[in-house]
Amino acid sequence: MKTIIEPFRIKVVEPIRMTTREERTHCIRETHYNLFGLNARDVLIDLLTDSGTSAMSSGQWAGIMRGDESYAGSESYYRFYDAVVDIMPFKHIIPTHQGRAAEKILFSVIGGEGKKIPNNTHFDTTRANVEFTGAEAVDLVIEEGKNPQTVHPFKGNMDVAGLREFIKETGAENIPCVMLTLTNNSGGGQPVSMQNIREVRSLCDEYELPLIIDACRFAENAYFIKLREEGYAGKSVKEIAREIFALADGCTMSAKKDALVNIGGFLCLNNDDWAMSARNLLILTEGFPTYGGLAGRDLEAIAIGLEEVLHEDYLQYRLRSTEYLGEKISAAGVPIVRPVGGHAVYIDAAAFLPHIPKAQFPGQSLAVELYVEGGIRGVEIGSVMFAGAAKMELVRLAIPRRVYTQSHIDYVIEVILEVNRRKDKLRGMKITWEPPVLRHFTAHFDYV
Numbered sequence: 329m330k331t332i333i334e335p336f337r338i339k340v341v342e343p344i345r346m347t348t349r350e351e352r353t354h355c356i357r358e359t360h361y362n363l364f365g366l367n368a369r370d371v372l373i374d375l376l377t378d379s380g381t382s383a384m385s386s387g388q389w390a391g392i393m394r395g396d397e398s399y400a401g402s403e404s405y406y407r408f409y410d411a412v413v414d415i416m417p418f419k420h421i422i423p424t425h426q427g428r429a430a431e432k433i434l435f436s437v438i439g440g441e442g443k444k445i446p447n448n449t450h451f452d453t454t455r456a457n458v459e460f461t462g463a464e465a466v467d468l469v470i471e472e473g474k475n476p477q478t479v480h481p482f483k484g485n486m487d488v489a490g491l492r493e494f495i496k497e498t499g500a501e502n503i504p505c506v507m508l509t510l511t512n513n514s515g516g517g518q519p520v521s522m523q524n525i526r527e528v529r530s531l532c533d534e535y536e537l538p539l540i541i542d543a544c545r546f547a548e549n550a551y552f553i554k555l556r557e558e559g560y561a562g563k564s565v566k567e568i569a570r571e572i573f574a575l576a577d578g579c580t581m582s583a584k585k586d587a588l589v590n591i592g593g594f595l596c597l598n599n600d601d602w603a604m605s606a607r608n609l610l611i612l613t614e615g616f617p618t619y620g621g622l623a624g625r626d627l628e629a630i631a632i633g634l635e636e637v638l639h640e641d642y643l644q645y646r647l648r649s650t651e652y653l654g655e656k657i658s659a660a661g662v663p664i665v666r667p668v669g670g671h672a673v674y675i676d677a678a679a680f681l682p683h684i685p686k687a688q689f690p691g692q693s694l695a696v697e698l699y700v701e702g703g704i705r706g707v708e709i710g711s712v713m714f715a716g717a718a719k720m721e722l723v724r725l726a727i728p729r730r731v732y733t734q735s736h737i738d739y740v741i742e743v744i745l746e747v748n749r750r751k752d753k754l755r756g757m758k759i760t761w762e763p764p765v766l767r768h769f770t771a772h773f774d775y776v
């Protein structure tokens with residue numbers, strides 16, 4: 329098998345600034361060892377998130393110039409609409425400024441006190457928007473999805489028996505919808521199988537419950553189905569994606585992920601009453617229904633991105649480049665969440681640094697070290713982020729789409745392996761200041 333190459337060539341380049349270890353040591357000390365506080369110009373390889381960090385194609389940039397900025401009924405809206413329904417055949421397509429705006433509107437319509445919403449795993453903004461309405465967000469991922477070392481082809485699957493129990497206990501009348509997050513971001517970017525989606529659908533039919541898909545990484549999930557699920561090898565990813573959405577009653581989408589743009593989102597619904605209420609809220613907070621929270625040019629870029637993201641050479645490169653990073657560091661003995669998901673590699677910092685207790689934030693110590701050693705910015709997902717509720721101590725290295733080449737990734741591997749060689753020297757950390765909420769963004773740290 330030949331090397332799977334980047335299926336694009338580079339027409340515009342964005343220089344990245346080389347820094348010395350001394351400079352980086354100074355920068356990170358200035359931010360009190362918080363990677364969110366860094367000035368991005370001091371970061372060499374930025375793996376903080378894959379959200380909104382994609383490189384747009386020449387086709388998308390051409391679309392930006394074509395954007396029709398008419399307040400109502402813009403040409404760009406109709407191109408956006410056609411591109412969405414081509415994949416997601418829902419009755420109502422409502423543009424929003426990003427995924428969480430779609431969530432905020434949906435749950436304002438269907439959430440509320442006494443309601444419960446099951447999901448394989450709620451992403452943090454989804455959970456926050458459910459809970460803000462007084463409803464409860466319940467995670468029901470399969471057992472295998474909870475253990476970093478358990479290998480399973482579809483670790484994002486919903487526990488269907490658990491969902492049935494949940495519906496019986498809660499009463500269908502208290503459940504406004506069932507959700508499935510594709511891929512399961514909070515569980516490590518793990519996919520959900522078509523069979524699982526079908527089983528969840530038939531359970532929803534039994535209790536007359538709507539199924540809503542969190543579609544952020546639908547293309548990556550569809551390609552995993554093609555690679556791993558029996559009967560799908562011969563189908564196109566677009567056919568698979570259509571099959572997924574045909575099983576649902578609506579979706580929320582962050583276009584900052586699998587629509588390959590830097591901002592945008594949308595809400596799709598079949599239910600006319602929900603859609604009417606959603607559009608009324610949309611006008612209050614986002615904008616007129618043919619642009620939502622977006623400029624015409626953004627709608628144009630999303631339309632083109634949705635078409636490009638289903639190209640199979642792109643998806644093959646995308647999943648392979650993430651897997652490549654995971655494979656190389658794992659072969660050198662660095663513990664990671666397995667199998668590697670679609671958009672990120674997660675290092676198991678607790679296993680990597682067994683000499684640092686959880687209370688001394690092994691993930692934070694490792695994330696800081698990767699920056700000092702090589703200018704790489706990842707993010708701690710563990711006791712800093714979730715305090716006592718943390719189940720694992722992870723450092724996530726999220727891969728922006730179409731941004732870095734294989735030699736960038738090779739460099740990242742070299743830096744991780746260098747830190748691996750002297751990991752015994754890494755020290756635990758403590759929090760010296762923290763804000764009342766969401767402490768990981770602004771907390772100050774120091775070494776113990």
Ligand SMILES: *Cc1c(COP(=O)(O)O)cnc(C)c1O
Binds near residue numbers: 379509513582584
């Ligand atoms: C990013 C994300 C969201 C929220 O989208 P934003 O565009 O960041 O508001 C919701 N669900 C999942 C699974 C995500 O990854």
